[in-house]
Structure formats: structure tokens, C-alpha cells
Amino acid sequence: KQEVTQIPAALSVPEGENLVLNCSFTDSAIYNLQWFRQDPGKGLTSLLLIQSSQREQTSGRLNASLDKSSGRSTLYIAASQPGDSATYLCAVRRIAAGTALIFGKGTTLSVSS
């Protein structure tokens, strides 16, 4: 059974700091991995999707990496801003198991000005 874990559960940083959010998964047979952002009481916003054949994806100040063999992904946020405050969720799609995403519980980030 695929399990996704995100550490830490919560993180507080001052504005301008670079930070890394971690995601680990137990079954390396994944099709892809997706990072999302969720603001309180709202839906999810897709940030980055990494296919299993890729090692990383970048979008603006965000960089996501994937190491399938070790079952890990990281989301790097450069020069954090108060507007980055949200919960960040990682999700994996398993191979040959439909298209459902398996989510972690998320990391809640707070960036203070």
C-alpha cells in the first residue's frame, strides 16, 4: 500500500529565507508526483508535476526534485514571501493503479514579514 509522508507538519520562517519541504513515499513504482498549494478553506492549486522519468521541475521561485529510488521528493522555495503562506501537499500517482492521487497530510508554511 502506497503511503505518502510529509515532514515537517508545520514550518515558520522569516521573509526572504530559502526553504525545503520534504515528501517521502513507500512504493517507488509511481507514474508521477505532483505538488499542490492549498489556502485555508480553499481548493488545491497545482504547482509542479514531475513525471517518473524526470529528476526535477522548476517554476519561478519553486523547484521540485524527484528521487524515485529513495522514495523522496523535495520542494524548494527561494526567497520566501508572506504570500507563500499556505499548506503544501504532495501527491503520487501509482503505476497501473488507475489515476487516483495518493496525498500526504501536507506541510503548513507560515512566512512572517
Added chain:
Amino acid sequence: DTGVSQNPRHKITKRGQNVTFRCDPISEHNRLYWYRQTLGQGPEFLTYFQNEAQLEKSRLLSDRFSAERPKGSFSTLEIQRTEQGDSAMYLCASSLTSGPSTDTQYFGPGTRLTVL
């Protein structure tokens, strides 16, 4: 393209009542998904459609839950005889099976259900 929309945004009901939620996916997205999210947890998969066909259902989807996508466009999720444990945010997502954004699931704002 206005994104995935869901209605209603909030629903309060009494235990035992039936409720129905609607999801309108992004135009031309052929896959549509339903997830449920409780406080402090990540979303959990319920079911998904490719066009009008319901291709996968989670064991979380008890007999009281039914979902339809009759014309391959919008979808409805009905919960019969609601229980307090059904209180959650119900999220809908859609995706394409081809093109540059293949597989990226785009989520709606969710419907928050409270069962009293």
C-alpha cells in the same frame, strides 16, 4: 476557461437527509475526479470518470454514495442518508489525457458539507 467550479460551496444538512453536489470541469477535460478531505488530512480519492464512464471507485465510496457524469461534462455526487462522519470538504478535479498538461489534476474550490 474559468477553471473547475463546484456548487454549492457550503451545505449544512441534518443527519439522514440526502445531499447532491455538482462539479463542472474545465472545458474539454475528459477525466473528472472526486476526493474527500477532512481537517488536517490530505484529500482521499473517491471515484473518477473518463468521459461518461465511471472507471474507478474507492472502497471509501459506500453504498450511500453515488456519482454520475451523464454526458461526459458535469458530474454530480449524491450522498444518501447522511451521517455526521460525512462532514468534510468534497473536492472535484479534472484533467486531460493528452497534450502538454496531461495528467495535471486541476481542482475546484470544494463543497464543504456539515452534517448536524
